[in-house]
Amino acid sequence: MDRLCVRVASVLHVDGAAISVTSGAIGRGARGASDAAAGRLDDLQLALDEGPCHDAAEDGGPVLVGDLAGPAGQRWGRFTPTTLAAGYRAVFAFPLRIGAIELGTLFLVRASPGGLDGGALADALVVADTVALILLDPPAGSPPGDATGDPAEGRAIMAAPGAPGGGLDDSAAEGRAIMAAPGASECDLDDITGDLAGGPEDDLAGEAAARLRARAASLYRPEIHQATGMVMAQLGVSAQEALVRLRALARARGQIADETARDIVARRLRLGGDLPR
Amino acid sequence: MCRERELSEAFVGLADSLVADYDAADLLHRLADHCVALLGVAAAGLLLSDQRGRLQVVAASSEASRLLGLLQLEHDEGPGLDCYRTGMTVTVPDIDLAALRWPVFAAETRSAGYRGVHVLPMRLRDDVVGTLSLFGARPGPLEDTEARVAQALADVATIAILQERAIRHHELLAEQLQHALTSRIMIEQAKGVLAERGGLDMDQAFARLRRYARDTNTRLTDLARGIVEGTLDSSRVLGA
Numbered sequence: 440m441d442r443l444c445v446r447v448a449s450v451l452h453v454d455g456a457a458i459s460v461t462s463g464a465i466g467r468g469a470r471g472a473s474d475a476a477a478g479r480l481d482d483l484q485l486a487l488d489e490g491p492c493h494d495a496a497e498d499g500g501p502v503l504v505g506d507l508a509g510p511a512g513q514r515w516g517r518f519t520p521t522t523l524a525a526g527y528r529a530v531f532a533f534p535l536r537i538g539a540i541e542l543g544t545l546f547l548v549r550a551s552p553g554g555l556d557g558g559a560l561a562d563a564l565v566v567a568d569t570v571a572l573i574l575l576d577p578p579a580g581s582p583p584g585d586a587t588g589d590p591a592e593g594r595a596i597m598a599a600p601g602a603p604g605g606g607l608d609d610s611a612a613e614g615r616a617i618m619a620a621p622g623a624s625e626c627d628l629d630d631i632t633g634d635l636a637g638g639p640e641d642d643l644a645g646e647a648a649a650r651l652r653a654r655a656a657s658l659y660r661p662e663i664h665q666a667t668g669m670v671m672a673q674l675g676v677s678a679q680e681a682l683v684r685l686r687a688l689a690r691a692r693g694q695i696a697d698e699t700a701r702d703i704v705a706r707r708l709r710l711g712g713d714l715p716r
Numbered sequence: 717m718c719r720e721r722e723l724s725e726a727f728v729g730l731a732d733s734l735v736a737d738y739d740a741a742d743l744l745h746r747l748a749d750h751c752v753a754l755l756g757v758a759a760a761g762l763l764l765s766d767q768r769g770r771l772q773v774v775a776a777s778s779e780a781s782r783l784l785g786l787l788q789l790e791h792d793e794g795p796g797l798d799c800y801r802t803g804m805t806v807t808v809p810d811i812d813l814a815a816l817r818w819p820v821f822a823a824e825t826r827s828a829g830y831r832g833v834h835v836l837p838m839r840l841r842d843d844v845v846g847t848l849s850l851f852g853a854r855p856g857p858l859e860d861t862e863a864r865v866a867q868a869l870a871d872v873a874t875i876a877i878l879q880e881r882a883i884r885h886h887e888l889l890a891e892q893l894q895h896a897l898t899s900r901i902m903i904e905q906a907k908g909v910l911a912e913r914g915g916l917d918m919d920q921a922f923a924r925l926r927r928y929a930r931d932t933n934t935r936l937t938d939l940a941r942g943i944v945e946g947t948l949d950s951s952r953v954l955g956a
Contacts, residue, residue, distance in 0.1 A: 499898055500891030534894070538901030539944035560890060659770060659897075661790070661904045665918055668908020668944065678905055678944050704908075704918065 440471025443573070448473040451563055453549040454527065457481035458535075458570055460543040461496065476525055481546050483521060490518035491532035492544040501564075502532045505554035528552035533567040535574060538664055540679045542574045568655035575683060666700035674711040684710060719754070723865065726750045730872040734879060744775035744892075747873045751850055752777045754869075755862045758830060758853040761785045763796050764838075764846035764877070764893070771800060771846070772896035780828040781851055783926065783936070787824050789900070790922070794821035799835040799847045805867075808833040810855035820919075831855040836867050838874040845877055899937040906940035914954040928953040 440458060448456035455477030459470045472478030484490030491502040494514075504511045507528055512519040522530060529549040535542040545567050555563055663685070670681035688710070689699035702708040729746065744762050751760035759781035764774040771789055776782035788794030795806040795818070808814050811831055815822040825833060832852035838845050848870045850858065858866065903925070910921040925943075929936045942948030 498891070500894040503890060536898060538898060538905045539941055564894075658901075664901050664904030665908040665911065668905040668910070669912040670908075671905075671944070672909050672912035704911075 441473065443570070444471045444473040444477070447545070447566055447570070448477075448547070451547060451559065451566060453529075453531070453547045455480075455548040457546040458543060458574075459485070459492065459546070460574060461535075461541050477546070477548055480518075480522055480525060480527070480548060484518060484546075487515075487517050489515045491515075491530050492546050495532035495534045495544050496541065499534055499536060501534070501567075502530075503554060503560075504530050506552040508552070522548070526550055529554070531555060531563065533563060535567060535571040537571060537575070537658060537682065538667075538678065540575075540677075540682060542571050542679075545570055565652055565655050568658050569651055572655070572658070575679070575686070660697055660700070662700040662704050663696060666703040669703055670710050673709055722754055726754060726869065727872065730869070730876065734872075734876055743873060743876055747848070747869055748775045748777040748781075750869055751848070751866060755850060755858070755866055756852075757834075757850040757858075759851040761796075761849045761851075762838075762846060762873075763788075763800065763849070765800075765844075766893040766897065770897075771797070772893050772900070774846070774892055774896060779935070780830075781849070784821070784825060784828060784830075784851070785849070786900070786903070786936075788821055791820045793818045795833055795835040796847045796849050799837050800844055803837045803839050803842075803844045805837065805863075806833075806835040807857055809857045812855075825851070829853060832857065834858050834863070834866070836863075836870045838870050838877070840871075840874055840878055843878065845874055848873075899940070902940040902944055903936060906943040909943050909950055910953060913950055924953055 444456040444458055447458075448454065455473050457470065457472040457477045457480070459481055470478070470481065472481060480490075481492065484492045487493075491504060495502045506512065507519050507523055507530060512523075527548040527550055529552055531547040531549075533545040533547075535545055545563075547563070663682075666685055667678055667682045670676070670685055671678055674681065674684065676684070685699060685703070686696050689696040692699060699708070703710075730743065730750075744764070748760040748762060751757060759776070759778045761776040761781035761784060762774050763771045763785055766772050773782055773785035773789070776785060784794075785796065788796045795808055795814075799806045809832055811822050811825045811833055814833075825831075828851075830851035830853060832855050834850040834852070834857070836848045836850075838848060848866065850866060852858075857863075903922075906925060907918050907921040910916060910924055911918055914921065914924070916924065925936065925939060928934070929939045932939075939948065939953070943950050943953065
């Protein structure tokens with residue numbers, strides 16, 4: 440995840456990036472940072488219970504402060520002076536969320552003051568969507584679900600086999616699993632970080648950017664979210680677990696998630712079935 | 717206040733925005749309100765393209781007109797989308813005559829109590845950033861003068877938005893658009909829950925959701941969140 444943050448920072452032309460996962464999310468407690476300074480400032484917000492990431496998670500929208508030394512910086516009595524002292528003037532935070540599913544935050548810092556212009560903001564939003572998908576995906580190598588599985592299987596899918604103490608209750612292990620598990624998910628992560636890296640001087644352009652955008656675009660198709668709601672009711676699980684199950688099932692069927700979602704919405708496919716409805 | 721006075725105050729207010737530090741989200745809401753106050757229409761709503769290139773409902777003078785905006789995005793039909801795609805004004809003097817062209821939108825507009833619909837592009841040269849929809853309680857086109865005032869209001873707001881994008885000062889608009897997107901996704905998730913629990917199709921689920929929101933005077937977004945997060949018993953919505 441640190442490597443992902445390095446690439447995010449480079450493609451978005453900022454000096455540091457950090458990702459943290461919300462307590463409710465699957466990989467809760469997992470964090471990553473492009474460098475120690477960005478990581479410290481990300482952690483600091485959790486400790487102080489204030490800062491752009493705190494606000495982004497709370498309000499559900501991006502928090503963009505082009506100049507911490509200006510009036511916008513004054514809302515954080517302790518975060519702002521510490522960040523300025525660390526040599527950063529601009530901070531940006533993006534909630535990583537899919538409707539009601541809250542996954543975490545993406546935090547960016549830059550030494551020079553100034554906002555993100557329209558293009559950079561659009562890129563940052565695509566990157567935030569991509570990171571949300573990475574956080575959502577289960578650790579690799581786990582058995583795919585099938586259409587008749589029970590909810591325990593959902594947990595099995597999320598717990599990485601071989602991860603120490605892997606299971607819903609061991610958050611640290613899951614966090615490690617998400618970041619470290621080898622296999623399909625990691626390859627996917629490599630693809631994505633590869634796409635994120637682009638050329639050295641590249642903005643998000645060309646084929647790699649198109650692939651990223653296409654991946655993130657699946658977040659905007661209504662069927663995915665409708666199917667998520669249906670799977671929630673079918674299995675009696677949270678929205679997040681439902682979406683994870685849906686995506687795992689799509690992989691198992693060799694489909695893209697959109698196709699599986701359409702099958703679920705059309706009631707050609709259902710998950711579970713023996714649970715109270 | 718006489719009309720000329722109101723008109724000039726509206727334009728002075730919007731023009732002030734262009735030279736001062738302003739909140740684009742607030743400006744768009746004021747634009748919707750100005751339209752209702754100045755143009756004799758019953759409601760107004762704005763669709764704006766987000767940084768991801770998709771339309772979102774950013775401002776509306778009433779919940780009903782917000783819903784009509786959402787509905788167009790949901791069903792991928794309606795004068796707002798046509799206007800955005802072509803960059804041309806779309807005039808619907810009587811919604812009853814447009815039932816074939818936009819079946820869902822026409823029926824919903826009628827049941828919200830609106831008859832005439834007038835949609836203006838928010839555009840500068842080739843750059844269409846969104847649309848301004850005006851809903852009239854009676855059938856008939858907008859008067860010529862009204863139409864020109866409406867377009868002038870939309871033009872000022874367009875310039876404000878493009879300027880905001882240009883001068884790297886779009887925090888509030890970005891927040892607004894993100895909220896609009898999150899709200900739409902939550903509504904889809906809630907529709908899925910209701911559809912599965914109630915054995916409904918998605919349109920029926922949406923209709924239940926809207927009816928319950930209206931009956932209980934709850935915002936659609938809050939209702940959807942309650943259903944998805946499990947803080948609201950969905951059987952109450954299904955039983956409504």
